[in-house]
Amino acid sequence: MAPKNQNKPPLRTLSALPSDSNYTAGEVSLEKRRRIGNPKIPSTATGARTRQALAVVNEVADVPPASGPPSNAGSDGGIVEFSKEEVEALLTEKLKTKNKYNTKINGNTGMNVVVVLVILLIKVLTVKLTEVANSEKCDLMSDYIRRLKLCIKWFQQLEGNYFTEQASLSGMLESAEKKCNEMEVVMNVKEEELNSIIMELRKNIEALQEKFAKEEAAKLEAVDAYNREKHARDTAEKLQVALSEELKRAQQDTASANQKIQSLSNTYKGLQEYNKNLQDYNSRLQKDLGTVNETLKRVETEKAAVVENLSGLRGHYTSLQEQLTSSRAVQDESVKQKEALASEVGFLRGDLQKMRDDRDQQSLQVQVLTDEVLKYKECTGKSIAELEGMAIKTNQLEETCLSQCEQIKRLQQQLAFAEKKLEMSDMSAVRTKEEYEEQKNVIFDLQNRLAYAETKIVEGEKLRKKLHNTILELKGNIRVFCRVRPLLSNDAVSAETKVISFPTSTEAQGRGIDMIQNGQKQSFTFDKVFMPEASQEDVFVEISQLVQSALDGYKVCIFAYGQTGSGKTHTMVGKPDSDNQKGLIPRSLEQVFETRQSLQNQGWNYKMQVSMLEIYNETIRDLLSTSNSSSFDASRPEHVGKQYAIKHDVNGNTHVSDLTIVDVHCYSQVSKLFGLAAESRSVGKTQMNQQSSRSHFVFTLRISGVNESTEQQVQGVLNLIDLAGSERLSKSGATGDRLKETQAINKSLSSLSDVIFALAKKEEHVPFRNSKLTYLLQPCLGGNSKTLMFVNVSPDPPSVGESLCSLRFAARVNACEIGIPRRQTSLRPIDSRLSIG
Numbered sequence: 001m002a003p004k005n006q007n008k009p010p011l012r013t014l015s016a017l018p019s020d021s022n023y024t025a026g027e028v029s030l031e032k033r034r035r036i037g038n039p040k041i042p043s044t045a046t047g048a049r050t051r052q053a054l055a056v057v058n059e060v061a062d063v064p065p066a067s068g069p070p071s072n073a074g075s076d077g078g079i080v081e082f083s084k085e086e087v088e089a090l091l092t093e094k095l096k097t098k099n100k101y102n103t104k105i106n107g108n109t110g111m112n113v114v115v116v117l118v119i120l121l122i123k124v125l126t127v128k129l130t131e132v133a134n135s136e137k138c139d140l141m142s143d144y145i146r147r148l149k150l151c152i153k154w155f156q157q158l159e160g161n162y163f164t165e166q167a168s169l170s171g172m173l174e175s176a177e178k179k180c181n182e183m184e185v186v187m188n189v190k191e192e193e194l195n196s197i198i199m200e201l202r203k204n205i206e207a208l209q210e211k212f213a214k215e216e217a218a219k220l221e222a223v224d225a226y227n228r229e230k231h232a233r234d235t236a237e238k239l240q241v242a243l244s245e246e247l248k249r250a251q252q253d254t255a256s257a258n259q260k261i262q263s264l265s266n267t268y269k270g271l272q273e274y275n276k277n278l279q280d281y282n283s284r285l286q287k288d289l290g291t292v293n294e295t296l297k298r299v300e301t302e303k304a305a306v307v308e309n310l311s312g313l314r315g316h317y318t319s320l321q322e323q324l325t326s327s328r329a330v331q332d333e334s335v336k337q338k339e340a341l342a343s344e345v346g347f348l349r350g351d352l353q354k355m356r357d358d359r360d361q362q363s364l365q366v367q368v369l370t371d372e373v374l375k376y377k378e379c380t381g382k383s384i385a386e387l388e389g390m391a392i393k394t395n396q397l398e399e400t401c402l403s404q405c406e407q408i409k410r411l412q413q414q415l416a417f418a419e420k421k422l423e424m425s426d427m428s429a430v431r432t433k434e435e436y437e438e439q440k441n442v443i444f445d446l447q448n449r450l451a452y453a454e455t456k457i458v459e460g461e462k463l464r465k466k467l468h469n470t471i472l473e474l475k476g477n478i479r480v481f482c483r484v485r486p487l488l489s490n491d492a493v494s495a496e497t498k499v500i501s502f503p504t505s506t507e508a509q510g511r512g513i514d515m516i517q518n519g520q521k522q523s524f525t526f527d528k529v530f531m532p533e534a535s536q537e538d539v540f541v542e543i544s545q546l547v548q549s550a551l552d553g554y555k556v557c558i559f560a561y562g563q564t565g566s567g568k569t570h571t572m573v574g575k576p577d578s579d580n581q582k583g584l585i586p587r588s589l590e591q592v593f594e595t596r597q598s599l600q601n602q603g604w605n606y607k608m609q610v611s612m613l614e615i616y617n618e619t620i621r622d623l624l625s626t627s628n629s630s631s632f633d634a635s636r637p638e639h640v641g642k643q644y645a646i647k648h649d650v651n652g653n654t655h656v657s658d659l660t661i662v663d664v665h666c667y668s669q670v671s672k673l674f675g676l677a678a679e680s681r682s683v684g685k686t687q688m689n690q691q692s693s694r695s696h697f698v699f700t701l702r703i704s705g706v707n708e709s710t711e712q713q714v715q716g717v718l719n720l721i722d723l724a725g726s727e728r729l730s731k732s733g734a735t736g737d738r739l740k741e742t743q744a745i746n747k748s749l750s751s752l753s754d755v756i757f758a759l760a761k762k763e764e765h766v767p768f769r770n771s772k773l774t775y776l777l778q779p780c781l782g783g784n785s786k787t788l789m790f791v792n793v794s795p796d797p798p799s800v801g802e803s804l805c806s807l808r809f810a811a812r813v814n815a816c817e818i819g820i821p822r823r824q825t826s827l828r829p830i831d832s833r834l835s836i837g
């Protein structure tokens with residue numbers, strides 16, 4: 001970096017200052033200073049003035065003047081200028097004349113001139129005072145004093161001028177320095193500006209260089225492109241030339257083909273004309289044939305006329321005979337002429353003989369020549385054979401050539417056809433590509449829409465699940481349906497003994513049931529009451545939503561509760577092979593598999609597992625175990641060691657050890673499993689429809705669903721249970737094993753009832769008795785699980801007591817669930833039989 005003062009303007013020396021008015025005084029003062037303080041400076045310009053000034057002094061001091069007298073000599077008011085020499089002369093003069101007054105002055109030559117002069121003046125005054133008497137020298141002294149005064153005055157003035165000049169110079173110097181500083185600031189600013197401009201310019205240069213490089217590259221590319229284009233153009237031109245030649249040939253071919261076409265068309269026209277002529281001819285012939293036929297007819301008529309004329313002609317014949325004789329006379333004359341001519345022929349024959357002789361000689365000559373020719377021919381025979389061979393070969397080659405030419409033509413035609421085809425396929429490929437691009441865009445659009453629709457579906461599905469669950473929750477997580485079976489043929493039927501009726505009031509319609517016992521009517525209300533005529537389908541419609549909940553990942557438990565023979569098995573199982581009579585279990589499974597199929601499109605993949613067990617006398621039996629036989633025997637080796645222990649994990653899933661769990665993919669598989677289970681039940685298949693079921697049948701479907709696209713997972717359980725029929729111990733009259741059986745059933749039903757009842761009341765503490773059925777179902781009964789209880793009722797009058805028992809329990813559950821306070825219900829406490837342990 002340049003030093004700071006480098007850019008400063010050079011300071012002006014006084015001598016370098018311009019000669020404008022501001023500096024005039026300075027110049028004058030400088031000149032004066034030179035004259036006074038610097039004796040070395042030659043001052044020829046001031047020589048005249050010096051002499052003039054000295055002249056004034058010399059005139060007074062009696063010094064011979066060099067020029068005329070000074071203008072202001074002797075005047076106190078005028079300013080007399082003194083040069084250094086004059087001042088020195090003045091001092092020297094004084095020293096010469098008055099050396100005795102001041103001997104120290106020589107030693108003070110270096111003092112200030114003014115001080116010296118003042119001292120001198122004082123001394124002179126002193127001398128004047130002391131030596132006033134000396135009148136001779138008085139005048140000289142007074143003159144000398146006057147000049148000294150003048151000199152002092154001049155010096156004072158000079159000094160005053162000098163100070164003012166110094167002040168003005170210092171002011172000028174300051175202003176110059178100020179200006180310099182300002183200038184320096186301006187210069188600094190300008191320098192910065194210039195630096196920034198330089199930077200910008202550098203950047204511009206770099207950008208321009210980059211641009212230049214790019215443009216250079218672009219130019220090179222353009223040159224390359226130009227070269228390529230040029231090359232392409234050359235080849236195109238060559239191609240054009242070749243093509244134009246081909247075009248010419250093609251045009252010639254076209255012209256010849258046109259000519260051929262012309263000739264062919266001419267021929268065709270000729271043929272057409274010929275054909276036309278032939279047709280005309282044919283028509284003419286047809287016409288002629290007509291005319292000939294007419295002529296023939298005419299000829300026939302004319303023939304008759306001719307026969308008529310024949311007689312006339314015979315007369316004419318005789319006249320002709322006469323003409324014949326005259327003609328014979330003429331013939332005789334002609335014979336004579338013939339003889340004359342025959343002699344003439346004899347002469348001519350002699351001439352002919354001569355001619356023949358000549359001919360024979362010539363024939364001999366020809367023979368000789370022919371022999372010679374034969375010899376030649378023998379000689380050339382071989383060559384001819386070869387020639388012929390060659391000719392044959394040539395012919396063959398020509399034929400080959402012709403066939404090849406034809407082949408070439410055919411190939412050329414094929415080539416042209418193929419080229420056309422190629423062109424067309426190129427065009428179609430371009431079209432196909434365009435279509436492909438369009439299709440791609442369409443597919444992309446569709447994919448976007450699909451993704452959007454899928455997200456919508458997923459959202460919709462979530463909403464549906466939520467709403468579905470909300471609806472079910474509003475309906476109640478524990479619901480109770482009552483189903484009354486129709487009277488059977490073996491039921492005791494009479495109009496008077498009708499024990500069940502259904503209220504028709506708006507409030508209770510479809511939900512209420514009245515039962516009469518001993519003339520007293522008892523009313524019950526449920527979520528839904530199915531009358532005897534309700535079909536299996538009607539019942540299923542009401543529970544199908546729960547099946548959907550199981551697919552949505554909830555635990556669902558549907559069971560049928562009721563007295564023996566009230567229709568539990570009919571409701572839950574029915575006749576699986578009959579479309580109308582199949583029960584809830586087959587229908588639910590059908591729905592599950594149908595829904596699984598439809599949900600597959602939404603990305604859901606379900607795994608289904610089935611297990612079926614029976615709880616008989618508080619013993620769990622695996623109905624799908626292949627080792628099962630028609631009757632259960634705990635002592636059998638295959639049954640030994642299988643504990644079927646029930647365990648619940650932290651996730652609320654139930655596991656039964658050793659229980660057979662089968663993966664199923666369709667309803668038919670489950671149907672087969674039903675057959676297997678039926679054979680394994682404690683009541684044999686053949687006895688199933690005749691005997692009451694004395695065990696609880698638990699069908700469990702575990703549903704694991706994964707949706708990979710939405711990364712959702714569900715774990716649902718569907719328990720479908722056909723409970724054993726309840727029976728009063730007092731009524732059953734059972735003893736021994738039958739008594740044990742009934743006690744076990746009652747105990748488990750009582751336990752289950754207590755749990756459900758507690759859940760319905762939303763009690764925090766759920767009672768649990770030592771019942772395997774209750775323990776097995778426990779996770780499926782509480783929390784967010786959905787429970788549906790069917791209370792099956794028989795309309796058979798002898799069953800009224802049992803029916804009332806079931807209805808009371810179910811009605812209480814229902815009343816608790818829908819929030820009716822316990823004291824407002826007119827229901828009696830649960831039947832004591834349910835507490836029997």
Ligand SMILES: Nc1ncnc2c1ncn2[C@@H]1O[C@H](COP(=O)(O)OP(=O)(O)OP(=O)(O)O)[C@@H](O)[C@H]1O
Pocket residue numbers: 484485486488532562563564565566567568569570571691692693694723724725726792
């Ligand atoms: N809604 C109905 N319609 C027609 N018949 C029915 C109906 N309900 C039950 N039945 C018939 O009544 C009889 C007894 O029914 P079911 O065996 O289902 O009773 P249950 O309650 O299962 O008896 P248990 O407890 O002794 O097993 C059967 O013959 C059955 O076909």
